[in-house]
Structure formats: structure tokens, C-alpha cells
């Protein structure tokens with residue numbers, strides 16, 4: 275009898291992960307099947323035993339898929355639960371499966387396989403959102419709106435130009451996910467607990483079966499490493515930052531003060547007290563969920579920062595944060611695609627907003643530059659004219675030629691066509707600029723690019 279100074283405490287409820295890592299069950303079995311085949315091939319276990327194991331694993335997979343698998347309270351994690359069931363089913367032979375591996379390389383394997391699939395799905399959903407953006411842009415290519423810097427009226431732009439900016443952010447996000455996939459797609463199995471194994475295993479064989487493009491090179495690093503999780507979380511955080519900015523603009527634009535857009539009722543809710551309200555809750559929640567996505571990244575960076583090599587149980591904490599990011603990203607992307615398609619633009623309102631606030635002042639300065647005035651001097655002159663107009667409550671185009679000539683004799687009638695809002699947009703033909711021809715080019719190029727991209731989803 276132990277001479278305890280404390281009340282016996284059962285820690286299994288504290289240490290268990292099976293309530294959440296069961297999500298990895300199918301990956302765990304797929305990995306075990308490949309491992310078992312490798313053990314047979316390398317003559318580490320007899321073929322007859324290997325066959326029993328494979329049959330047992332396949333049946334367990336069925337049980338899991340059909341929701342018939344019974345998890346027990348004593349199951350510490352998904353690996354132990356499946357092994358326990360295998361031994362239940364086929365007896366001692368089941369105990370041979372864990373030869374030449376450890377749960378430390380096994381969990382890394384499961385997570386990598388899971389993430390590979392999810393990266394494919396997230397990437398596909400980003401592509402759908404890009405598709406919605408392109409469609410909305412094509413429907414509204416020539417709609418003019420005020421372009422902002424500092425949330426102050428800056429220069430007129432096409433709405434499609436502004437929205438395509440999000441397309442390009444998403445394009446980079448997809449590239450980042452694909453890059454993350456490269457490092458996730460490395461086989462960890464064979465690292466054992468940390469030092470490798472004394473059995474003559476064939477890691478290349480296992481890698482080929484599971485579709486990994488390479489085999490990890492240092493077993494200590496392999497079981498210590500969660501970079502692939504952190505890369506996914508940080509790529510997800512950047513993606514959410516983009517989506518949150520988009521959501522924020524949708525909220526602002528749909529406010530009565532802006533009234534640039536209307537979101538469909540499907541994506542709004544009423545107020546329980548104010549009958550007139552139509553609140554942009556979906557966009558707000560997209561913005562709000564960014565907090566948990568950043569938190570998940572922060573959480574795992576913190577979990578990992580002080581860990582001595584190699585595996586430490588702290589690392590079990592990675593799963594819920596990773597799953598939450600995966601689920602949240604997918605939910606957000608799924609709802610944003612139809613929301614974008616549902617947007618109705620108040621074109622008149624956007625145009626009239628673009629006519630307020632001297633958005634054509636740069637064009638007015640450029641006009642003088644074309645007549646030989648150095649830009650800095652032209653800027654000062656137009657600033658004076660803007661102040662003069664403000665005091666009189668006039669727009670630049672409402673000034674008379676003689677008022678303008680009092681500032682500079684270089685003004686003539688053609689000034690008015692140059693500062694017309696539409697021509698301010700049309701004249702910005704520099705590559706990537708807001709002129710309709712330029713924006714159409716962007717849309718066309720990108721549309722054909724995403725059309726030709728093959729789906730990266732590879733289901734395990």
C-alpha cells in the first residue's frame with residue numbers, strides 16, 4: 275500500500291484527448307494499415323498476423339465511419355482506443371502492430387494526413403470565394419465609387435477594381451496554403467519515440483503508400499516539430515485578416531451613412547427591439563471570428579515556445595486549436611461566397627459620393643503639370659482652389675473659368691472634361707490602374723487562371 279498524503283486522484287479525465295482526437299480516427303487507421311504492410315514487407319511481423327491486423331483495422335474503420343465504434347472512458351487517446359479495439363477483435367496479433375513505432379511519430383502522421391486534406395478543402399473554398407468576387411465584378415465592372423485612404427475621400431476608382439484587391443489577397447493566401455502543404459506532406463513515421471528504431475523498416479515504402487512526397491530526416495526533430503500546424507494557423511490568421519477587412523467594409527458600406535451596398539436579408543438579422551433594423555450580423559461575425567483564429571495561433575506558439583526536445587505532452591494541446599481554425603475558416607469561407615453574390619450595389623449613391631470631397635483634385639493638379647507646372651507647385655495651387663471652393667460650398671467643376679484663371683492663366687475649357695469623375699477613372703491606364711480596360715484585363719486574366727487550376731483536394 276502506498277502511503278498517500280493525498281486523496282487518490284484519477285488523472286485520466288485530465289490527460290485524455292479522445293474526446294477531440296477521435297476526429298483523426300480514419301487517418302490513424304489509414305496510417306496503421308500502411309505501417310502494417312511495411313512491417314510484413316520487411317518481415318518484421320509474419321504475413322498471417324499482418325493479414326489479421328489489416329482485416330481488423332478495416333472492420334474498425336467501418337465501425338468508425340458508421341458511428342458504431344464505442345469509445346471507452348479508459349481510452350487515453352485515439353491511438354490507444356483503436357489498438358484496444360484491435361486486440362479485442364483479433365487477440366494477441368493486434369499487439370504486434372505497434373512494433374517499430376510510437377504514438378509520438380503516429381500522432382504527427384495523423385495530423386499531417388488530416389491537414390493535407392483540410393488544406394485542399396480550404397483552398398477550394400477560397401477559390402469559390404474568388405469566383406464569387408469575379409462574378410460580382412463582372413456584373414458591375416464600370417461602377418464608380420470613391421477610393422479611400424485614411425478613410426478619407428482620395429481618388430475615384432471602379433468598384434470592381436476595389437473588390438479585385440480582395441481577389442489578389444486571396445490568391446496569395448492560396449499560395450501560402452500550398453506552400454504550407456509542402457512541409458506538411460513529409461512522412462514522420464519511423465521516427466519512433468524520438469531516436470528511430472532498431473528494426474529494419476522501409477520508410478520510403480510507407481511514404482509511397484500514404485502519398486507523402488518525402489521522409490523526414492531527423493527523428494528528434496520529427497517528434498518535436500509542430501511547425502506544420504503553426505504554419506497552417508498563421509496562414510489562416512492572414513487569410514482571416516483579409517476576410518475581416520472585407521467584412522468590415524461590407525458593414526461600413528451597408529450603413530445608412532454610406533449606403534453603397536445592400537446585403538440580402540438572408541445574411542442579416544433584425545433587432546429584437548428596434549423594428550426598423552437590418553443588421554449585418556454575418557459580416558460582423560466574420561470579423562469577430564478573426565479573434566479566435568489569431569488566438570489559436572498565439573496559443574500554439576506559446577505552447578511550443580519553451581519545450582525542450584523532443585516530444586512533450588504539452589503538444590497534445592495543438593489539436594483543438596487546429597480543429598477550431600479549420601472549422602472556422604471553412605464556415606467563414608462558405609458563408610462569404612453566397613453573401614458576395616447577393617450584394618446589390620447602389621450605383622447612383624456610389625457615383626454621387628465619388629463626386630463629393632474633391633476626389634478629382636489630383637487630376638486637376640496633373641492638368642497643370644501637363645501644361646508645364648512642376649507637380650509640387652501645381653499641388654499647392656490646386657490646394658488653394660480646393661479651399662476657395664470649400665468656402666463657397668462648390669465642387670471644382672462648378673467653378674467658372676474666370677474664377678480658375680484668377681489662380682492661373684493656364685486653365686482653359688478642356689479642364690472641365692479632365693476633372694469629370696468618369697474621365698478621372700478612364701485616364702488611369704497605368705498597368706494595374708483603375709481604368710475600365712485595365713480592370714477588365716485583371717478580371718479576365720485571373721478568371722482564366724483560376725478556371726485552369728486543378729482542385730488540390732486529395733482525400734485520404
Ligand code: ARG
Nearest residue numbers: 291351377378381587589590
Ligand atoms: N495524445 C498524444 C498527443 O496528442 C499522442 C502522443 C502521446 N505520446 C505519449 N508518449 N504520451 O500528442
